Amino acid sequence: MSLTTAQRGKIRRLSQPRELSPDEEGGELNIVPFLDIVVNILIFVLATVAVTFTASIETAPPASKGAGVRAEIPQEALNLTVFIVNDGFSLKAAGGNIAPGCQGTGSGIAVPKVGATYDYATLTGCAARLKGSSPEFADENQAYITANPGTDFQTIIAVMDALRATSAGDVLFDNINFKVSR
Amino acid sequence: MSQPTGPGAAGATPPRASVVTYKAELRKAIRRNAHDPEVNFLNITAMLDIMTIILVFLLKTLGESSAAVPQSDDLRLPASVIKTQPHQEGVLVTISKTQILVGDDKVLSLPGRESLAQAGVDARHKRGGPNDLFIVPLGNALMSARKTDVAVRRAKGLDPSSSEAIIIADKNTPYRLLIEVLFTLGQSEFGKYHLMVIQSKKLGG
Numbered sequence: 001m002s003l004t005t006a007q008r009g010k011i012r013r014l015s016q017p018r019e020l021s022p023d024e025e026g027g028e029l030n031i032v033p034f035l036d037i038v039v040n041i042l043i044f045v046l047a048t049v050a051v052t053f054t055a056s057i058e059t060a061p062p063a064s065k066g067a068g069v070r071a072e073i074p075q076e077a078l079n080l081t082v083f084i085v086n087d088g089f090s091l092k093a094a095g096g097n098i099a100p101g102c103q104g105t106g107s108g109i110a111v112p113k114v115g116a117t118y119d120y121a122t123l124t125g126c127a128a129r130l131k132g133s134s135p136e137f138a139d140e141n142q143a144y145i146t147a148n149p150g151t152d153f154q155t156i157i158a159v160m161d162a163l164r165a166t167s168a169g170d171v172l173f174d175n176i177n178f179k180v181s182r
Numbered sequence: 183m184s185q186p187t188g189p190g191a192a193g194a195t196p197p198r199a200s201v202v203t204y205k206a207e208l209r210k211a212i213r214r215n216a217h218d219p220e221v222n223f224l225n226i227t228a229m230l231d232i233m234t235i236i237l238v239f240l241l242k243t244l245g246e247s248s249a250a251v252p253q254s255d256d257l258r259l260p261a262s263v264i265k266t267q268p269h270q271e272g273v274l275v276t277i278s279k280t281q282i283l284v285g286d287d288k289v290l291s292l293p294g295r296e297s298l299a300q301a302g303v304d305a306r307h308k309r310g311g312p313n314d315l316f317i318v319p320l321g322n323a324l325m326s327a328r329k330t331d332v333a334v335r336r337a338k339g340l341d342p343s344s345s346e347a348i349i350i351a352d353k354n355t356p357y358r359l360l361i362e363v364l365f366t367l368g369q370s371e372f373g374k375y376h377l378m379v380i381q382s383k384k385l386g387g
Contacts, residue, residue, distance in 0.1 A: 014211075015212040038237060041237060054381065055268055055380075056268045056269045056376035056377060059374075060373065061373065150356050151357040158385055178360075
């Protein structure tokens with residue numbers, strides 16, 4: 001027995017998929033412009049954060065006239081002081097003024113400028129050599145900086161960087177304090 | 183003439199299919215017509231949630247961190263190879279090319295760099311003449327900041343005997359002015375300073 005026309009019609013009608021009402025469809029809120037804005041802001045914020053990474057260097061109040069609030073320094077300490085002068089870096093340690101070329105003691109500028117720029121790499125090498133000159137200095141991490149009144153802050157930070165560690169990452173003097181010569 | 187009435191007569195309606203056959207056919211037709219629901223919109227609500235949360239989080243972090251130090255011609259931080267995280271706790275002291283600020287309050291206008299490099303801040307702002315290092319207006323501002331900081335440190339369970347300061351100084355600040363500010367901070371019971379720098383890969387910026 002085959003289906004009648006009426007039965008076929010009814011089957012056709014009932015087998016059609018039900019259309020969703022507008023309420024059930026969802027998605028009528030157009031959030032694409034909002035999404036554009038959010039994505040743009042997100043990229044902008046990420047780019048800005050990546051550019052300005054800041055850090056901070058710790059230090060203590062400056063000592064004047066050679067005195068100050070420093071920790072007690074043992075007799076055998078290196079007690080390194082770097083003077084930033086117009087011609088370069090003059091270094092003074094427990095034994096006296098460091099001679100030019102960072103060899104022994106003597107008068108003169110230990111690390112002169114190269115052309116018009118300060119030689120930070122040689123300063124690092126000199127500090128490493130002085131620290132390694134005696135096993136008693138191995139644990140010493142304190143050094144002092146003093147400078148001409150007109151020396152800019154960038155140079156002082158660069159000297160602190162040069163004294164902090166070698167290029168290989170060995171820590172030299174990570175506790176830098178300022179001195180004032182009056 | 184009589185009309186044919188038998189089952190084989192022309193025009194007679196075919197016999198109705200049984201209910202079982204009808205239902206089987208209906209099920210088949212429904213299966214045949216059924217198709218996967220169309221993806222007529224992408225459901226991005228979940229992604230939007232995540233992105234909005236990330237955005238809010240980043241904005242909040244950026245606003246609270248010291249990375250929000252404004253960089254302008256008046257104030258450019260020096261570069262350093264140090265990789266430590268910037269310190270967040272402490273009284274903010276800003277030394278720009280033209281002024282000194284404690285927190286957001288301006289305490290002093292600065293003269294030109296030539297004058298600063300020779301004798302620092304004007305002698306009239308010093309406690310004991312041109313050679314003194316103590317800057318009186320800065321000292322006064324720091325005293326009031328110190329009072330607040332003592333209360334904050336007590337509330338946080340930190341040692342209130344000395345405060346910490348975050349120094350944001352322009353990279354061209356002369357050493358003399360820097361020392362004067364640090365000395366004044368030391369005299370105002372600030373025992374530890376954090377010099378803000380911008381991270382750089384090259385020594386000396």
